[in-house]
Amino acid sequence: xxxxxxxxxxxxxxxxxxxxxxxxxxxxxxxxxxxxxxxxxxxxxxxxxxxxxxxxxxxxxxxxxxxxxxxxxxxxxxxxxxxxxxxxxxxxxxxxxxxxxxxxxxxxxxxxxxxxxxxxxxxxxxxxxxxxxxxxxxxxxxxxxxxxxxxxxxxxxxxxxxxxxxxxxxxxxxxxxxxxxxxxxxxxxxxxxxxxxxxxxxxxxxxxxxxxxxxxxxxxxxxxxxxxxxxxxxxxxxxxxxxxxxxxxxxxxxxxxxxxxxxxxxxxxxxxxxxxxxxxxxxxxxxxxxxxxxxxxxxxxx
Amino acid sequence: xxxxxxxxxxxxxxxxxxxxxxxxxxxxxxxxxxxxxxxxxxxxxxxxxxxxxxxxxxxxxxxxxxxxxxxxxxxxxxxxxxxxxxxxxxxxxxxxxxxxxxxxxxxxxxxxxxxxxxxxxxxxxxxxxxxxxxxxxxxxxxxxxxxxxxxxxxxxxxxxxxxxxxxxxxxxxxxxxxxxxxxxxxxxxxxxxxxxxxxxxxxxxxxxxxxxxxxxxxxxxxxxxxxxxxxxxxxxxxxxxxxxxxxxxxxxxxxxxxxxxxxxxxxxxxxxxxxxxxxxxxxxxxxxxxxxxxxxxxxxxxxxxxxxxxxxxxxxxx
Numbered sequence: 001x002x003x004x005x006x007x008x009x010x011x012x013x014x015x016x017x018x019x020x021x022x023x024x025x026x027x028x029x030x031x032x033x034x035x036x037x038x039x040x041x042x043x044x045x046x047x048x049x050x051x052x053x054x055x056x057x058x059x060x061x062x063x064x065x066x067x068x069x070x071x072x073x074x075x076x077x078x079x080x081x082x083x084x085x086x087x088x089x090x091x092x093x094x095x096x097x098x099x100x101x102x103x104x105x106x107x108x109x110x111x112x113x114x115x116x117x118x119x120x121x122x123x124x125x126x127x128x129x130x131x132x133x134x135x136x137x138x139x140x141x142x143x144x145x146x147x148x149x150x151x152x153x154x155x156x157x158x159x160x161x162x163x164x165x166x167x168x169x170x171x172x173x174x175x176x177x178x179x180x181x182x183x184x185x186x187x188x189x190x191x192x193x194x195x196x197x198x199x200x201x202x203x204x205x206x207x208x209x210x211x212x213x214x215x216x217x218x219x220x221x222x223x224x225x226x227x228x229x230x231x232x233x234x235x236x237x238x239x240x241x242x243x244x245x246x247x248x249x250x251x252x253x254x255x256x257x258x259x260x261x262x263x264x265x266x267x268x269x270x271x272x273x274x275x276x277x278x279x280x281x282x283x284x285x286x287x288x289x290x291x292x293x294x295x296x297x298x299x300x301x302x
Numbered sequence: 303x304x305x306x307x308x309x310x311x312x313x314x315x316x317x318x319x320x321x322x323x324x325x326x327x328x329x330x331x332x333x334x335x336x337x338x339x340x341x342x343x344x345x346x347x348x349x350x351x352x353x354x355x356x357x358x359x360x361x362x363x364x365x366x367x368x369x370x371x372x373x374x375x376x377x378x379x380x381x382x383x384x385x386x387x388x389x390x391x392x393x394x395x396x397x398x399x400x401x402x403x404x405x406x407x408x409x410x411x412x413x414x415x416x417x418x419x420x421x422x423x424x425x426x427x428x429x430x431x432x433x434x435x436x437x438x439x440x441x442x443x444x445x446x447x448x449x450x451x452x453x454x455x456x457x458x459x460x461x462x463x464x465x466x467x468x469x470x471x472x473x474x475x476x477x478x479x480x481x482x483x484x485x486x487x488x489x490x491x492x493x494x495x496x497x498x499x500x501x502x503x504x505x506x507x508x509x510x511x512x513x514x515x516x517x518x519x520x521x522x523x524x525x526x527x528x529x530x531x532x533x534x535x536x537x538x539x540x541x542x543x544x545x546x547x548x549x550x551x552x553x554x555x556x557x558x559x560x561x562x563x564x565x566x567x568x569x570x571x572x573x574x575x576x577x578x579x580x581x582x583x584x585x586x587x588x589x590x591x592x593x594x595x596x597x598x599x600x601x602x603x604x605x606x607x608x609x610x611x612x613x614x615x616x617x618x619x620x
Binding site: 035038041042045046048049050052053055056059067068069071072114115117118120121122125126127130133136137139140141142143144145146147148149150151152153154155170171173174179199205206209230233234236237241251252255256259266269270273276277280281284285288292293295296297 | 335336338339340341342343345346347349350352353354356357358360361364371417420421423426432433434435436437438439440441442443444445446448449450451453454459460461464465468494498502503505506507541547548551554555557558561562575576579580583584589592593595596597599600603604607608611
């Protein structure tokens with residue numbers, strides 16, 4: 001990458017992420033002092049964000065007595081897998097996990113499709129009422145969930161649709177944020193010429209969307225997919241309200257039961273927390289570039 | 303190298319694919335083309351009406367009734383609203399939610415801007431490592447975050463008090479059981495969980511500011527502070543607007559963190575408005591009362607965010 005920046009030093013943005021062009025030989029020592037402070041600050045922040053997670057990880061391998069007895073030890077003095085085996089043998093952990101992953105997967109697939117459709121409609125067509133419809137869509141971001149919590153619960157239960165698979169998925173598959181994100185990305189990265197060409201070839205509009213537009217959206221579809229998976233996988237309040245059957249508990253509900261039990265079963269909750277978080281963190285690390293850039297790309301342009 | 307990925311995402315996207323003159327959009331006359339956009343956005347609006355408009359209307363109706371969840375709701379007019387205004391718990395919850403909003407907008411947002419500014423330093427190494435790691439708390443489930451912090455902040459066995467005692471001989475602080483400390487703890491967890499997330503938006507915004515603007519400011523003799531206020535802040539206004547509005551909305555309806563960390567306690571000292579709604583409906587079977595509290599929260603959040611949108615000019619169709 002340094003080769004690329006060396007050959008194009010004049011491009012304003014390309015040098016942002018690159019090593020500094022060395023053209024200030026004077027004052028380097030002052031800069032270095034500033035640099036040391038900067039790195040020190042960033043490393044301290046790193047510790048603030050990572051240490052709590054590492055302590056939870058280490059705690060999950062400590063014998064129950066040590067979790068409370070030696071909270072300051074990051075490396076456990078004795079390592080045990082007992083917490084994990086206790087959790088997995090005494091609690092339906094994999095059932096919670098399966099429920100969470102299943103619900104999140106279905107919700108993600110559907111919502112990515114719905115958002116891409118609507119994003120495309122807003123990005124590439126002119127139509128009557130577009131501005132008003134867009135404003136309506138966008139302003140739904142400002143509706144606090146607390147206002148629909150009670151009536152949505154009542155309506156779904158009364159109509160018999162309060163089953164976990166319906167209630168945890170269907171009301172959440174059209175997030176306005178996702179549509180906004182898609183719309184921004186499509187405006188920037190799908191050229192009109194390609195759509196023209198597809199039309200001239202006789203493709204229907206929907207066919208064009210499926211076979212021409214969707215493939216071009218792959219990076220931001222990935223970002224949106226990670227985002228909506230996380231939303232669903234981590235959601236707590238709505239499952240807490242709507243899921244009454246213990247057999248359909250999601251991970252957060254299961255952990256909450258353990259966590260709020262009389263003896264604060266911390267030795268069971270910790271391994272559960274680790275097992276719940278590690279897959280998400282791995283997926284996030286694998287898809288981090290897509291997610292972080294996809295998330296911010298829309299907001300930058302406003 | 304890793305820092306390549308962090309170079310101005312939008313610029314990369316635009317540079318790669320948008321052909322010159324693509325901005326001029328064409329309208330095609332055929333009937334199918336005219337119908338198409340409506341069909342594309344129809345699924346969203348169908349879901350929107352069913353799961354947002356209908357519930358909001360139902361909330362307005364429920365809020366005018368007294369209902370325990372069984373039988374028919376009794377129409378009581380505006381009595382729920384009157385009772386809410388005289389309910390000290392409601393005002394406590396409103397005050398706490400106000401505090402969470404304040405923390406989000408006045409503390410979390412500026413902190414993430416500062417962190418983004420630090421991460422945007424020229425030639426910074428390991429930028430991607432920092433950026434990604436700071437984001438991780440957002441990936442972790444709130445229940446896991448709450449459990450970790452309730453362990454760390456435990457008065458007797460917690461890491462924080464153990465450390466304070468070992469290092470400075472300080473007596474234990476009741477992080478989660480003293481009213482003021484409990485509010486501070488919830489606020490800290492909010493900061494911890496959100497700041498890396500918001501940093502991403504600011505960093506992308508900062509990276510999109512053309513370098514020439516800074517060079518011009520430097521030539522005009524502007525120092526770092528001055529070029530921050532005259533170049534950076536105006537240039538990142540759209541991102542700032544987006545970040546302020548979304549964190550306002552999320553903080554105003556905060557539920558998970560106080561519910562899981564303190565259960566709203568001690569007493570009601572960390573109770574939020576969303577928790578008030580939840581408690582009224584699902585612990586006390588006062589569905590009408592809960593709906594009325596929800597409607598008030600909705601009116602407040604919606605009005606303020608529309609004002610913010612208008613003032614900061616976001617949310618226009620491209």
